[in-house]
Amino acid sequence: MNTLTAYGLPKDEIISLLQEINFVLDESTNPLDKSLHSMLFAQKFVFDSNGEFLFEDELSFLGTFAKDPEFLVMQQKLIDSAEGIYFRPSLPDKAIEWGKQFLLHILKEVRAAVCEESKQSENLKQEYSNYARAFAVSISTSVLSAMGISNPAALGIATLVLITLAHATKNAFCDMTDMEVIAAIDRKITQDRSKIESRISNK
Numbered sequence: 001m002n003t004l005t006a007y008g009l010p011k012d013e014i015i016s017l018l019q020e021i022n023f024v025l026d027e028s029t030n031p032l033d034k035s036l037h038s039m040l041f042a043q044k045f046v047f048d049s050n051g052e053f054l055f056e057d058e059l060s061f062l063g064t065f066a067k068d069p070e071f072l073v074m075q076q077k078l079i080d081s082a083e084g085i086y087f088r089p090s091l092p093d094k095a096i097e098w099g100k101q102f103l104l105h106i107l108k109e110v111r112a113a114v115c116e117e118s119k120q121s122e123n124l125k126q127e128y129s130n131y132a133r134a135f136a137v138s139i140s141t142s143v144l145s146a147m148g149i150s151n152p153a154a155l156g157i158a159t160l161v162l163i164t165l166a167h168a169t170k171n172a173f174c175d176m177t178d179m180e181v182i183a184a185i186d187r188k189i190t191q192d193r194s195k196i197e198s199r200i201s202n203k
Contacts (some may be wrong), residue, residue, distance in 0.1 A: 032072055035065075056192055066105075
């Protein structure tokens, strides 16, 4: 899986960036940071193993982080208290819609970082040899102002935004309108659900 290569963001750079962010978040005692760490750790594992991450989970996590972070805090505290017991966390029913709303909110900034050749983006590319980090740093500024979270968390969310958009739009989102991006997201959700239903019926 070479996700994001059309944006000049090779897979190995994404893995490196996820590893860097996870290292910082792993030191945090903030339950919200720990929740984000778990999501990004799973993303890194998928990239490392050439696996497939459920897109709906990416989008739902983004939506919940943006709209109801306290839900993730309470969930993380529950996970921490149930040490040694594994269970799959669930997210609110509205999380997918929240995720789409959040992406719409920052699409302008994402396009400016990813799609447009600007002095700012060129300076970031020169500052960071890792292009993935340069793009994520650019987007994280908007994430910081929208959410009021820590720098490492904003960088993590920015990276997850890039991955989510790439999965939904097949790296073509620079040529899409906002509504076309949302339509692509809806199609991706439908396709993933169909795959799951097919696997279940074939068992």
